[in-house]
Amino acid sequence: MIHHLSHLRMHPCLEIYEIIELIFEYVLHSPSTRSRTSRLDRGSLVALLKTCRSFSVSSSKLLWQNLESLGPLIATMPEDLVEVAKTYDSLRGRESYELSFRREVIPEDWERFDLYAPLVKAIGLVTAHTWTTPKFTLSKGIELVLHERRKILLPNLTMLAELSGDPSATLLLLTPYIQVLKFRVDFSWGTSFISRFISDITFYLHSLTSLHISVYSGFNLDHQKVETFASDVARLLGLLNLEEFVCNWLELSGPMVETLVQMPRLRKIDILVSPPALELLHFVEPQLKGIRICISTFPGADAEVDMVPHLSRILIALQPTLLDSFYFRKKKSATHMTQQDLTSLTSAIERHCSPKFLRYFSIIYQRVMNDLPAIANIQLFRPLLAFSQLRKLCLEVHADFTDAEAQQLAISWPHMEELDIVPFISVPPSLPIRTTLKCLLWFATYCRNLKQLSFCFKGMDTFTECELAEASDNPLCCLEVGYSTEVDPERFLDFVKVVFPNLSALMWNELAMDDGNNEKWEAVNTSLQELA
Numbered sequence: 144m145i146h147h148l149s150h151l152r153m154h155p156c157l158e159i160y161e162i163i164e165l166i167f168e169y170v171l172h173s174p175s176t177r178s179r180t181s182r183l184d185r186g187s188l189v190a191l192l193k194t195c196r197s198f199s200v201s202s203s204k205l206l207w208q209n210l211e212s213l214g215p216l217i218a219t220m221p222e223d224l225v226e227v228a229k230t231y232d233s234l235r236g237r238e239s240y241e242l243s244f245r246r247e248v249i250p251e252d253w254e255r256f257d258l259y260a261p262l263v264k265a266i267g268l269v270t271a272h273t274w275t276t277p278k279f280t281l282s283k284g285i286e287l288v289l290h291e292r293r294k295i296l297l298p299n300l301t302m303l304a305e306l307s308g309d310p311s312a313t314l315l316l317l318t319p320y321i322q323v324l325k326f327r328v329d330f331s332w333g334t335s336f337i338s339r340f341i342s343d344i345t346f347y348l349h350s351l352t353s354l355h356i357s358v359y360s361g362f363n364l365d366h367q368k369v370e371t372f373a374s375d376v377a378r379l380l381g382l383l384n385l386e387e388f389v390c391n392w393l394e395l396s397g398p399m400v401e402t403l404v405q406m407p408r409l410r411k412i413d414i415l416v417s418p419p420a421l422e423l424l425h426f427v428e429p430q431l432k433g434i435r436i437c438i439s440t441f442p443g444a445d446a447e448v449d450m451v452p453h454l455s456r457i458l459i460a461l462q463p464t465l466l467d468s469f470y471f472r473k474k475k476s477a478t479h480m481t482q483q484d485l486t487s488l489t490s491a492i493e494r495h496c497s498p499k500f501l502r503y504f505s506i507i508y509q510r511v512m513n514d515l516p517a518i519a520n521i522q523l524f525r526p527l528l529a530f531s532q533l534r535k536l537c538l539e540v541h542a543d544f545t546d547a548e549a550q551q552l553a554i555s556w557p558h559m560e561e562l563d564i565v566p567f568i569s570v571p572p573s574l575p576i577r578t579t580l581k582c583l584l585w586f587a588t589y590c591r592n593l594k595q596l597s598f599c600f601k602g603m604d605t606f607t608e609c610e611l612a613e614a615s616d617n618p619l620c621c622l623e624v625g626y627s628t629e630v631d632p633e634r635f636l637d638f639v640k641v642v643f644p645n646l647s648a649l650m651w652n653e654l655a656m657d658d659g660n661n662e663k664w665e666a667v668n669t670s671l672q673e674l675a
Contacts, residue, residue, distance in 0.1 A: 207262035213289075213296070213316075214279020216263070217242050219255040224248065243282035253292075265302035266316060267325070289315055304355075310340045317347040324348070325355035330364060334371045341375040345382055352408070353387040369393065377402070389413040394439045397423050415439050421457065429464035432500075438473040454480075454506065455487035463496045468503035480506075480539055485517040493526035501530050502558075505537035516541050516566040518574060521548040528555040534592075537563040542599060543574060549582035549598075553589035562586070563597040565625035565652075576601040576627070580638065583622075587614035587642045597623035603631050606638075614642045621648040624664070626655040632666045639671070647675055 210216070218225060228241045281289075289296060290311075295318050304325035305313040313326050324344070328337060356376065358364070373393055380388075380402045388403060391413050395403075400416060400423045403409060413435040416424070421438065436457075454471060463469065480488070492504070519540040527536070533556045542564045544552070556562070581604040586596055588610075596619055606614075622643065624630075639646055649671055651664045 203259075204262055207259050208264045210263055210266045212266065212279050213281060214240065214242055216256050216259060217281065217285060218279070219259060220252050224252055239280060241280045241282060243284055244288065248288055260297050261299050263297045263300055265304075265323075266297065266300060267304035286311060286315065301350075310336070314340070314343055317344060319347055319349050321347060322350050323353040323355075324351060325357070327357045327359055328372065329359040330368045330372070331359075334368050337368075337372055338375050341372075341379055345379060348383060351383060352385060353389075354383065354385055355387075355389040356393070357390075358392050373399075384408050387411040391415050391435065391437055395420055400424055424457075425460040426462040429462040431461055431463065432465050433468040433503075434461060434466070435468075435470040436472070438471075454484065455491040458488070458491050459495055463501075465500055466496055467500045469501075470503070470505045471507070473508040480517045482517045482523075485519060485523055485538075485540060489523055489526045493529070496530070498530045498532065500532070502532050503535040504533070505535060505563075506539060507537060508539065518543050519564060520544065521551065524552065528552070531555060532558060534558055535561040537561070539566045540564055541566055541574060543577065544582070545577050546579055546581040546585070546604075549578050550585040550589075553585040557589055558592060559586075559590040560592050561595040562590070562593070563595070563623070565597040565599055565623055579604045580630075580635070581606075583638075584610060584614050584642065587617040587619070591617065593617055593619040595619070595621040595623075597625065599625040599627045601627060602629040603634050611641050615644075617643055618645055619643045620645050621650075622646055623650040626652045627664075628656065628660045630660070630663050630667065632663050632670065635667055636670050636674075640674075646671065 207215075218227075224244055224246060226243045226245045228243070230239045230241060297316060297318065299320065300316065300318050301320060302323040303313070303316055303321055304323075305316070305327070310326075310329075310332060317324075330337070332340070373396065376390070376393065377396065377399050380399060384406050385403075386408045387410060389412070392415060394415050394417060397420045400414075400420045403412060403414075404424065404426060407430070410431060411433040412431070415437045417439050421436065424436075457471075458469065461469075492501070517540045519538065520543045527533070528551070536556070536559070553559075576599050578598070578600045579602045580600055582598060582600050583596070584604075584606060586593060586598070649664070649668045651661075653661050656664075
């Protein structure tokens with residue numbers, strides 16, 4: 144910390160807001176090896192908080208804005224009031240701390256709680272990093288005291304993710320200012336309690352823009368209870384105007400889908416629907432930015448309805464001009480996507496989607512094992528080459544490219560992170576594979592953000608030192624080679640060490656290859672594990 148030594152006061156440069164912001168950007172966030180993203184470094188944050196007045200306010204805001212629970216706030220209350228019992232959380236594999244009150248709470252005890260409570264903007268955030276943070280749990284006695292206080296505990300709370308399955312905790316923290324609500328329903332509560340719970344939360348949802356509903360899946364779901372809950376959700380949706388709705392385990396009825404379509408602010412949905420309900424997902428004007436659709440399989444005549452051949456029509460009905468992500472998943476499909484289906488789909492993407500916005504496009508479905516997929520050549524993929532912002536492309540097709548054409552794909556998609564165009568089939572296709580190991584070199588050279596790649600090749604290739612240098616140190620960590628053949632394990636490993644040094648997962652299609660090729664890939668995989 145820089146001080147004016149003669150007067151022992153803060154240096155004037157630390158009174159400039161832009162400088163404070165810059166320091167926070169580089170000091171407070173450290174890289175996470177688990178998620179390859181940055182995370183809040185709370186240790187540095189506390190250290191900055193104690194240094195000077197300029198950092199104190201900003202540090203306090205950041206320190207309190209996202210909490211895993213109410214535990215840290217309760218812990219600020221007087222020491223003679225709060226009792227901490229240390230236990231071991233076997234589920235998370237870490238120590239857990241249960242807080243309780245030793246005595247009756249008096250008004251003065253809430254002073255520090257009420258001082259920091261307005262700083263909390265989000266609570267219940269469950270991230271990849273929470274395993275490093277002590278887990279606080281509250282005793283039933285504390286919950287009762289909080290309920291009896293009969294005031295809004297966190298007045299500026301805008302995001303509540305209560306995923307513990309505790310409805311009382313959800314109701315305790317709801318405010319009229321909540322914008323994002325995520326909760327997990329547990330059908331062991333009983334249908335009448337769940338209905339009351341849904342009714343109660345409707346009083347607090349005036350500002351709600353995002354609703355996520357998940358389910359506790361520790362047991363088989365009772366069909367009658369699910370139907371009752373679906374009716375409650377239908378009534379709830381009728382009262383809302385959401386920007387985002389996520390509920391991908393509960394099959395939405397036709398009227399529920401129509402309710403969603405009529406929401407003018409709707410931008411993102413992640414839903415489970417039947418084929419008939421999917422037909423109602425039709426927008427008059429472009430508004431959706433992201434959509435994930437899972438098609439349910441249910442008994443009756445509609446079970447045979449196969450939506451895969453109609454994907455181009457489904458996409459067009461969404462008015463996808465603003466779409467940045469499209470995910471389609473069907474648990475069972477009668478057929479693969481045909482050549483005509485693929486042609487219609489890529490043409491629909493070219494005509495109706497925007498190269499400026501579209502980043503993620505994925506179609507996954509289980510299909511008849513011996514039914515051969517469509518063949519994707521450079522002519523069929525040409526409409527997609529203009530979509531230079533693509534980060535993920537997943538299509539159930541057989542890739543028929545030359546090395547030069549694979550290079551053209553790689554050059555067109557410099558931001559690609561996950562490319563998957565390897566179908567899962569039980570027999571190798573009669574069509575020969577025209578790409579060699581060189582196709583992987585091109586993807587490594589031009590797609591410098593790769594994390595996952597699924598692509599078939601046949602045979603090895605030799606590369607110059609210059610080519611290897613340009614492709615080296617690609618961040619790819621997962622490689623699926625499908626039914627690739629004629630690999631030289633030793634040469635392939637030498638290639639991987641230079642080009643994909645972070646590769647930790649290798650997959651191939653054992654069913655579609657003979658014993659000789661399987662043994663070669665097994666040898667490669669064994670050596671990779673030894674290197675890890």
